[in-house]
Amino acid sequence: MERLEVKNVNFSFGFKEILEDINFVLEKGKVISIVGPSGGGKTTLLHLCSKILRVEDGEIRNSFHSSSFAFQEPRLLPWKNVIDNIALGLLAKKERKDIAIKKAQEIALKFGLEIDDFTKFPKDLSGGMKQRVSFARALVVNPSLLFLDEPFSALDIGLKKELQNILIETINKENLSVLFITHDLMEAIKLSDEIIVLKAEPVGHIAKKFSIDISRDKRDDEFVYNETAKFLKDKIIIDSFELELR
Numbered sequence: 438m439e440r441l442e443v444k445n446v447n448f449s450f451g452f453k454e455i456l457e458d459i460n461f462v463l464e465k466g467k468v469i470s471i472v473g474p475s476g477g478g479k480t481t482l483l484h485l486c487s488k489i490l491r492v493e494d495g496e497i498r499n500s501f502h503s504s505s506f507a508f509q510e511p512r513l514l515p516w517k518n519v520i521d522n523i524a525l526g527l528l529a530k531k532e533r534k535d536i537a538i539k540k541a542q543e544i545a546l547k548f549g550l551e552i553d554d555f556t557k558f559p560k561d562l563s564g565g566m567k568q569r570v571s572f573a574r575a576l577v578v579n580p581s582l583l584f585l586d587e588p589f590s591a592l593d594i595g596l597k598k599e600l601q602n603i604l605i606e607t608i609n610k611e612n613l614s615v616l617f618i619t620h621d622l623m624e625a626i627k628l629s630d631e632i633i634v635l636k637a638e639p640v641g642h643i644a645k646k647f648s649i650d651i652s653r654d655k656r657d658d659e660f661v662y663n664e665t666a667k668f669l670k671d672k673i674i675i676d677s678f679e680l681e682l683r
C-alpha cells in the first residue's frame with residue numbers, strides 16, 4: 438500500500454530549531470492539511486516530505502509511486518506558452534510530444550482555460566489563469582501524491598471554489614493523496630481527512646491532530662462554517678494561532 442510515513446523528525450536551519458518530533462502517516466487516497474501560524478515550519482515540513490530538503494534527524498518513508506507539487510506562486514517558465522508549461526512534467530517523463538500536448542490541452546480546458554489562451558505566455562496571463570496553469574501542470578502527470586503549498590491563497594472566492602472542486606473530483610476519481618499547507622481553516626475542513634495543527638512556540642511541533650470522518654461530498658457550506666466555528670473555540674487552536682477571544 439502506498440503511504441508517506443513521517444517518524445520522529447526534527448529539523449534545524451543552522452542552530453535554529455524549526456521542527457521537533459513530527460510524526461504522522463498519510464495513506465493512499467487521503468488528504469492531510471497542515472495548518473498553523475506563520476513561521477511554524479509548515480513549508481519546511483512540506484519540503485522535507487517532498488525531498489526539497491534533506492531529512493537529517495528522523496525518518497520519512499515515501500512509497501507513493503509518483504508525486505507532484507503546486508506552489509503558492511505559480512512558477513511558470515516565462516519563455517513557454519500555456520500548453521508547453523502544462524506539458525513539461527509529461528515530457529520530463531518521456532511522454533511522446535503529440536500525446537503530451539493533447540493531454541495538456543484536455544486538462545487546460547478542464548481547468549477553465551480557453552483555446553485562445555493555449556498559445557499565451559505567462560506575462561499575458563492574469564494571476565488566476567497562472568494558478569490554473571500551475572495546478573493543471575501538477576495534475577496532468579496523474580500523480581498518486583500531490584504536495585500543495587497554499588495554492589488557493591491568492592485566488593478570489595469563485596476561482597478558489599472551482600479549483601477546490603476539481604481537486605475533490607480528482608481525489609475521488611483517481612484515489613489521489615494530498616498533503617497540503619493552508620492558513621485557511623475553512624479550506625482545511627472542506628478538503629481534509631486529517632488536520633495537523635503546527636504550533637510555532639517554542640519550536641514547531643504538532644499541537645493537535647483532528648480527523649474529519651464525513652465524506653467530502655457531504656461537506657456543504659453550512660457544514661464547513663459550523664465546523665470552523667467549533668474549531669475556533671478549541672483551546673489548542675486558539676493557543677496555536679495566538680487568537681484572542683473577546
Ligand SMILES: Nc1ncnc2c1ncn2[C@@H]1O[C@H](COP(=O)(O)OP(=O)(O)OP(=O)(O)O)[C@@H](O)[C@H]1O
Nearest residue numbers: 450451453455473474475476477478479480481482
Ligand atoms: N532557508 C532558510 N534558512 C534559515 N531559516 C529559514 C529558512 N527557511 C525558513 N526559515 C525559518 O524557518 C522557520 C519556519 O519557516 P517556514 O517557512 O517553514 O514556516 P511556515 O509555517 O511555512 O510560515 P508561513 O506560513 O509564513 O509560510 C521561520 O522562522 C523561517 O524564518
